[in-house]
Amino acid sequence: MIVRLLALLTLLLAAPSAAQPRRAEIEQAMQRATRFMVDEVAERGGYVWTWLPDRSRRWGEMEAGPGMIWVQAPGTATMGHLFLDAYHATRDDAYYRAAAAAADALIAGQHASGGWNYFIHFGGPEAARRWYETIGRNGWRLEEFQHYSDNATFDDAGTAEATQLLLRLFLERREPHFRAALDRAVGFILASQYPNGGWPQRFPHDPRFPSYSRHLTFNDDVATENVRVLVMVWQTLRDAELVEPIRRAMHAFRLTQLAPPQAGWALQHDEELRPAAARSYEPMALATHTTAANVRELLAFYRLTGDRRFLTGIPAALDWLESVRLPAERVRDGRAFPTFVELGSNRPITVHRRGSNVVNGAYHWDHDPAAPIAHYSQTRAIDLDQLRRDYAAAAALDPEAASRDSPLRATRPVPLPPTFIGNVAAGSDFSAAARLEPAEILRTLNSDGWWPTPLATTSNPYAGPGPRRPVPGDYRQSQVGDASDTSPYPDRNPAMGISTATYIANMARLIRALQERR
8 A cells, every 4th residue: 555655656746737737738838829929919020018909009118009119128129038038948940030030120120320219110210200299299207208319228228138139149040130230239339338438328419309318327227237238248259349348337337426425326427427317307316226226236346357446435325325214104115215315415305296297297306205206206125234235245255256257257258048038027018917837827828829918007099289277186196197198007997918028927937947847
């Protein structure tokens, strides 16, 4: 009896359970889901973020139209990375072809300067301009979309992620057209870099666009992502031309830090390295989340270089963050730090808005924490204790030990990891389903080959410019204004639809399941 039980237990442990589908089942589901995305929703190989099932409406960060694809994650470049990850996990050439098609879509929309804008419109410049003059111009809180500009942007890592995809594809099979587009993209990053090492948000400068786009920008990891791209290109292609721009970029973080007692950073700094304002809800102020992020980057730079100068400003930055911690009665959900801090006074700043749309509305700031805008958090959660521990650990290492594994010290090319996306979180389209285990992922794939997802955000269709007189109602803390506002907002009765972020999250989890079975 015991022998039989042991034998049965052995069989149960060896056989895949309901929670552990077989490799063939996983691969079949991945293939079905990918065929749907490639054959049914892709636009010349590119993607937006979400679609209604009949594709009558579609969205990136704002509503898109036929002929448009989105560059920002989780759009075309992210999908390309996921396809390449799937190729590495399965060696199924269909995934490589899908990744190459996504890259070709990006190349088709690559700006003449070598970078990318937020989206690509295959209808051409006039179609893109019409989108800006209608949907873009009326997105009250999305000021970066209110102006057409014939240039490219580093915002939201679109250019960085597209460049990384071109690099990965070129390294895969050394196809010349990927190298040519990659060289243009790297040339864009180098040409736009300031002598002090920083980067503007957009390049080349377009006088029709607000001047803040020229400021040295940390917001949305502009500088961080550019350093990361250049290091990746250096470690794989060993282009000696990149060494000096990488070094200069890292030291820009040191140069822009303010002196104690306000030893932090702003979202952006002007040509004199002073904190500067940007969008109308981004005042001239120090930013706590940017300061915490830059501290983490300085720690990373020390491990890349062994240069202890990257550590010298960190204690003062951490002390400044401690000095602006909110009193306990103002802390909600662990958010213990104000987003913005006034220069000189060290007082928290709160941004508010009045009006009902982009025509009659306006943003303003003061020191009153009541009624903050909701679409741009006015408080932040920062693990200051962890930052202090990370600093202490780095400071305890001598330069040789700190940088021993740095790709900058390698004497030969360092390959990139085969998986770029990993087990990603919900995604930035705000509509991805919760993370699921493989069996549930397979179960929820519908008969058409896509994962039904509640589209958590929607938007008002374009209905013309908003009225000059505010529409009655309280729009101070809403995501959207009156019916003329085309900004996305939470949908209380979400429609089920198609989501790239759901596809990416589910596929990444299935890829990891395949890797676990090796």
